[in-house]
Amino acid sequence: MFAGATIDLLVVGGGINGAGIARDAAGRGLSVLVCDQDDLAARTSSASTGLIHGGLRYLERFELGLVRKALHEREVLLRAAPHIVRPLRFVLPHDPRLRSAWLIRAGLFLYDRLGRRERLAGSRGIDLRRSALGAPLRPEFRTGFVYSDARVDDARLVVLNALDAAERGATVLPRTRLVSAERRADHWQATLQAAEPAPGAVRRVHARVLVNAAGPWAARLLREALGIAPHHNLLMAKGSHIVVPRMFGHDHAYVLQHPDRRVGFAIPYERDYTLVGTTDVAFDGDPARAAISSEETAYLCDMANRWFARPISPVDVVWSYAGVRPLLEQSAPDLSAVSRDYALELDAPAEGAPVLSVFGGKLTTYRRLAEEALDLLRPHLRGARPAWTARATLPGGDMADAGFDAFVAELARRYPWLPRELRERYARAYGTRVSRLLDGARALADLGRDLGGGLYEAEVDYLVKYEWARTPEDVLWRRSKLGLHAGPAAMERLAQSLPSLIRRQRPGDLSRTGPV
8 A cells, every 4th residue: 555556545633533534435445544643542532521412502502403413423323333332311400590490391302302312212300309310419409300312432432433444444553643745736645654663664655635634633734734724713622521439329420510501421430430521621732731630620529519419529539531622613602612513624726636624523423524524525536435334333333133231141141251240341342343352262261361450461462453552551541441440550560561462463463454
């Protein structure tokens, strides 16, 4: 692919939009390369609240088109990846000082009907005084509502899109930076610099179309690397989250309204914890260095304490993370009111290769964004097949009509020696691909050493071989969230084990077209 050939598509950015576009393009029969200066999902796409949702609060701003589009995509993703996308019920306690009950009822009525709802229960009112769902809340909250959305492991969603793209012929190059790109009459001549396998290694790529899916860096890449002035301006909003010991014992999440009109969530997280988020803070620094501030931590604690009977404080925080979201600039009273919709900007001069830039967007609508991007580019990509992803499954999601619970039961039958907790985690993370991880294993000992927190050597080997994992952070915080359970000792053991696992791969594996 690099020896003078011209590929169809060079995608810059290995977050959810870049991986989704690469997957869609590869499935249309196009030759594709996707690169990222860091790991896949290293920044914004692994720093979300992890929700696949229509955005109930967007109804207040009359963004009906965005909500309808997102609700449609919610159903698509529940079907495409039932292992990593799963239903989640939300409790919305009512405080008449913030929103009237009739307004909430009307909003939920509309929310239930704007998009298809094939797999999720509808909304209903609830007496919090007589329900276990009200027990964790302060006693003054007597009534509320329950409705449905879905949750996802955000970083794994990115990896599965990249994996599907690779299996359809794309080349996926994490830790490879676009240094420069020169526009020619019928192609882009791009220079890529890789951090591995040889630091500083340079590749030159010819591509008919360049896709700029660099997220928070999209406008800068367009200006500085490509010499093109963007038509859209971006606002950078930092969203931060905290993780605290579990605040309630059931599997529902809570919607946390705040007097400043922002909406947050308290979500069951990684079995033993609760995730509280998110903030919306203007950001003007390097997105790679985004971190939660003490003020944001205090804000999130205050948001939770307004609703829950048992208060939390900054000393309860066991982990926190922050990411920078690029939002389309528009007049709005504050960042939380800025639309989460996206824009696709095509620069296609009569004499010169086209570049498509992605601005804005949200996790839920990435597939639709990718489909629209490829449809927009079809006149510039000869031989591209039609859209296909709306009915396709993601790797591991091909469970047919049996569903996830039946799949877990089948795993228990096939691998009775797997501890229940480990079996369920494998099923959630890998779906039907778990058979590759467990290939040849007949007992727990066959998985190798437990490096900590239930992370066995066989899983690390799988992540290195199939999912581009190269560092302890890749394994413990992006391919999984085992960093919450494993502790610093596991990080050290993993740092010692990874180099030998990487060396065991064939020389071409680190820049392979598709997994080995």
